[in-house]
Amino acid sequence: MLREERFDHIISLLKRDGKVAYDLLSAELNVSEDTIRRDIETLHSNGLLAKVRGGAILPSRNPLSFQNRTAYLTEGKDVIALKAQQFIKKGQTVFMDGGTTICAIAAHLPLDSNFRVVTNNQALIPILSKFKEIEIIVLGGVYNRNTETNTGVKTCEEVKHYVADVYFMGTCAVQSKFGITAAINEDGEVKQAMLNSSIKKIALSNTEKLDGVHSFKVCDMQEIDVLITDIPSDDSRLDAYRNLGIKLV
Amino acid sequence: MLREERFDHIISLLKRDGKVAYDLLSAELNVSEDTIRRDIETLHSNGLLAKVRGGAILPSRNPLSFQNRTAYLTEGKDVIALKAQQFIKKGQTVFMDGGTTICAIAAHLPLDSNFRVVTNNQALIPILSKFKEIEIIVLGGVYNRNTETNTGVKTCEEVKHYVADVYFMGTCAVQSKFGITAAINEDGEVKQAMLNSSIKKIALSNTEKLDGVHSFKVCDMQEIDVLITDIPSDDSRLDAYRNLGIKLV
DNA sequence: ATTTGTACTGCAAATAAATGCAAATTTGCA
DNA sequence: TGCAAATTTGCATTTATTTGCAGTACAAAT
Numbered sequence: 001m002l003r004e005e006r007f008d009h010i011i012s013l014l015k016r017d018g019k020v021a022y023d024l025l026s027a028e029l030n031v032s033e034d035t036i037r038r039d040i041e042t043l044h045s046n047g048l049l050a051k052v053r054g055g056a057i058l059p060s061r062n063p064l065s066f067q068n069r070t071a072y073l074t075e076g077k078d079v080i081a082l083k084a085q086q087f088i089k090k091g092q093t094v095f096m097d098g099g100t101t102i103c104a105i106a107a108h109l110p111l112d113s114n115f116r117v118v119t120n121n122q123a124l125i126p127i128l129s130k131f132k133e134i135e136i137i138v139l140g141g142v143y144n145r146n147t148e149t150n151t152g153v154k155t156c157e158e159v160k161h162y163v164a165d166v167y168f169m170g171t172c173a174v175q176s177k178f179g180i181t182a183a184i185n186e187d188g189e190v191k192q193a194m195l196n197s198s199i200k201k202i203a204l205s206n207t208e209k210l211d212g213v214h215s216f217k218v219c220d221m222q223e224i225d226v227l228i229t230d231i232p233s234d235d236s237r238l239d240a241y242r243n244l245g246i247k248l249v
Numbered sequence: 250m251l252r253e254e255r256f257d258h259i260i261s262l263l264k265r266d267g268k269v270a271y272d273l274l275s276a277e278l279n280v281s282e283d284t285i286r287r288d289i290e291t292l293h294s295n296g297l298l299a300k301v302r303g304g305a306i307l308p309s310r311n312p313l314s315f316q317n318r319t320a321y322l323t324e325g326k327d328v329i330a331l332k333a334q335q336f337i338k339k340g341q342t343v344f345m346d347g348g349t350t351i352c353a354i355a356a357h358l359p360l361d362s363n364f365r366v367v368t369n370n371q372a373l374i375p376i377l378s379k380f381k382e383i384e385i386i387v388l389g390g391v392y393n394r395n396t397e398t399n400t401g402v403k404t405c406e407e408v409k410h411y412v413a414d415v416y417f418m419g420t421c422a423v424q425s426k427f428g429i430t431a432a433i434n435e436d437g438e439v440k441q442a443m444l445n446s447s448i449k450k451i452a453l454s455n456t457e458k459l460d461g462v463h464s465f466k467v468c469d470m471q472e473i474d475v476l477i478t479d480i481p482s483d484d485s486r487l488d489a490y491r492n493l494g495i496k497l498v
Numbered sequence: 499a500t501t502t503g504t505a506c507t508g509c510a511a512a513t514a515a516a517t518g519c520a521a522a523t524t525t526g527c528a
Numbered sequence: 529t530g531c532a533a534a535t536t537t538g539c540a541t542t543t544a545t546t547t548g549c550a551g552t553a554c555a556a557a558t
Contacts, residue, residue, distance in 0.1 A: 520539090527531090
């Protein structure tokens with residue numbers, strides 16, 4: 001039985017009865033009480049239940065607000081988010097910039113993700129807060145209401161204080177010849193700073209953005225190590241990028 | 250059996266049961282577990298499933314709830330918030346640090362407020378966002394889930410880049426003899442940095458915090474220009490502060 | 499105060515994942 | 529078809545994680 005199955009079982013029992021107990025769960029699932037204890041600890045540290053002596057109960061107020069989720073959990077972004085996970089290893093430092101695709105990655109992370117995020121994306125903070133093992137470092141700067149990011153000279157300066165193992169770059173437009181381009185130059189400048197301070201550079205693009213162009217050039221395609229899209233990696237639409245030696249996922 | 254056939258098999262099994270396990274698949278398809286592992290790795294990197302220890306599950310099974318942030322509008326804080334407004338003039342630069350009292354100030358501002366806020370308070374951003382004329386500058390740093398503030402050396406460094414006309418300091422404990430003290434020293438350090446870079450220093454305290462003491466000393470009372478509380482300014486409980494020459498509101 | 503059930507710690511065994519390598523298989527091309 | 533190159537597969541080894549257990553500390557109930 002997978003650990004996740006036990007999670008499901010615990011949660012659904014909790015929803016049915018309002019409470020669960022270590023001893024009963026242990027007998028029911030044929031694992032030791034310690035294991036149940038650790039499961040409940042994990043679920044608790046992700047805010048899915050409230051731990052009490054002898055078991056767990058439903059959290060006092062559980063506002064499973066789905067309105068919030070829907071904004072960035074659309075088809076293609078789901079796929080990109082799942083594909084992205086494999087590039088994050090425990091203990092690493094990860095740059096994440098702005099955009100809803102980046103938020104989708106965060107929303108789909110495994111419950112026990114353990115790494116450090118350095119970001120200028122304000123919308124990411126409440127999402128990441130749920131993952132208790134993730135260290136969140138915020139890059140300050142001038143806040144932009146539309147993009148929900150902090151940008152400007154200060155932000156770019158801040159970026160230089162870090163070296164990231166991985167950089168997940170949300171993109172506005174990706175094109176094999178003109179490279180990656182942005183609509184807002186403040187955002188583009190942060191992207192350039194992050195490129196300069198990261199080891200593995202991963203660009204994220206859904207099909208609509210693919211082969212698009214904006215006016216502010218961020219970088220050439222060759223600077224990118226991996227391109228994650230919402231279509232199968234062997235799709236012919238990606239041939240131009242494959243020929244540039246970019247790993248496609 | 251072709252690799253694609255195995256893929257099909259895995260996916261349909263996943264759709265039927267919501268999960269698949271390496272060992273079962275291996276036995277069922279007569280290939281080694283390593284092969285199944287690699288198949289699932291491939292499917293994962295195409296975003297078709299979510300990998301977990303021992304197998305894989307459907308991507309949708311990641312239940313995440315989102316926190317609400319509306320616990321900052323209580324009694325005394327309303328009063329303090331309204332009293333605070335008079336100190337902000339159009340075009341000024343204002344430091345605002347952490348705490349729910351600060352959030353209350355923001356929530357009560359007139360809609361046409363026009364000034365610049367420099368803050369390390371993440372909870373403040375969504376509140377301030379609705380005031381279109383307010384420029385928001387975020388101070389980055391290490392994000393603290395409990396206080397919803399960014400703190401640390403980087404934050405303090407950032408503060409030095411600004412000079413504020415007014416600093417609204419949220420307090421944990423205020424006492425005429427021991428001055429202002431904080432429970433968390435990271436927060437205290439940011440407060441000290443802000444004190445050093447601001448012209449008018451305004452401390453905010455509700456009656457519960459008044460005359461309290463914590464272990465990290467932020468500053469003496471004499472450093473404060475104005476003390477805003479939720480009780481009338483001529484209340485005898487404030488005599489000790491009045492005698493120190495602090496303006497009471 | 500004593501008893502009973504619960505929680506935490508460290509540890510060792512079991513289990514799973516990642517890695518490297520060689521054999522087997524498929525593919526591309528003349 | 530024949531052959532080399534590339535890919536896939538299974539296996540052995542190493543590394544990491546999970547699990548159950550024993551001991552102990554702790555808290556509540558009698």
